[in-house]
Each structure stands twice: as structure tokens, then as C-alpha cells.
Amino acid sequence: QSVLTQPPSASGTPGQRVTISCSGSMSNIQYNYVYWYQHLPGTAPKLLIFRNNQRPSGVPDRFSGSKSGTSASLAISGLRSEDEADYYCATWDDSLTGGVFGGGTRLTVL
């Protein structure tokens, strides 16, 4: 059972906008930065969002992050077939004094 709760699956058709949620608590998301990663099989996770809503250079602006209270969200607009992957949120937890990852969301592009 992950400290951060994500829906196990999400789906959309090409061109659509999808949102993936990440629910936490006051000890993690509320007062710490949230990261979002895209993970494809056989590769290292790729950083999509850092500091809640910042995109590293090279990440398309189709990807956006937001945070409100104890929850965070990743939005992907203009969905493409290559966006089909697993997505993870992560942050620091002050009570556990350590990092925490969500359970992951598998995105399917229909």
C-alpha cells in the first residue's frame, strides 16, 4: 500500500486531455515538492515535472503539473500514442523522513 494514492489506470484517445491524480497527506504532498515520472518498460523513469509544476528542459508543454493541499495532478493534453506508459508521483514525507512514490498509473491510449 503506497503512501501516495494514484488510480491504477487511466485512458484516453489521441488528442484528448487526461489527468492523473496523486493523493497524499500533510506530511508529504502538502509541504513538499512533488515530482512526476514517466516510466517505459526497460528504461529508467523520465522526469516530467519537478517542484510541483516545473518542466525540465526538453519536456513538452503538453505535460503540466499542479498541486493543491494534499493532492497533486499531472495533466497530459494532446494525447499521443507514445504517451502510453506508467506514470508515478513522488515526494518527501516528513513523518517517515524519507521519499515516497505513488503506486503508479498505467496510461492507455485507445
Next chain:
Amino acid sequence: QLQLQESGPGLVKPSETLSLTCTLSGGFIGSSSVYWGWIRQPPGKALEWIGSMYYGGKSYYNPSLKSRVTISVDTSKNQFSLRLNSVTAADTAVYYCARWPDNSGSHFWGQGTLVTVSS
């Protein structure tokens, strides 16, 4: 450009110690304000943070693994290491070394290495 590369045995027997090393190239492990960490992914499961070490400072470990884990740094070799004692089949996973957490927007992860625990 900083690159990280994991190395170590791909097969470990139950009850023994898993040891992995992460070697840095293109950068110095002794950089200030940086955390060096390990993350793993068991087959079919989610990413799991194992621990992170702040260079020259404290180490932080996943509470569920804390009694079995040690992360250490060897500046002479520009490496950091993971030791996980008393392994079981549940420790079978792809292990990643990374600069984590990192709020700078940089993303430095190794490619990952599969470690199987089996007799």
C-alpha cells in the same frame, strides 16, 4: 554531463547480502547540497524508494528496509553503494541509482540493474 551506472551481481542467494555500486562519470560525488539515492522496482510492482544519502551528512532510509540497508559513499572512486542484508525473493527487483531527491530539475538516474534473489 553527469552519468550514473549501476554494477553488481545479478543473482544473490536468499539470506545473503545484496551489494550494488553506482559509479559517476562527468561529475563529482562530493558536490554539495546533493542527495545520492537508490530506488527499486520489483517485477510488476511500483517504484520504491530505498534510501538517500546527503553527501557529508545524514542518510535516510525507507522505514520498511531500514534495519537491512546501508548506503555509503567512496569519494576516491567517485562511487556510492547499496548494501541490503538478509535478502529474500521479495527483494528481487530492478535497482536504480539516482541523484534523488533533486529539486533542481536535473534528472540523473542510472539505467537500472536487475537483481534476482534465488538459490
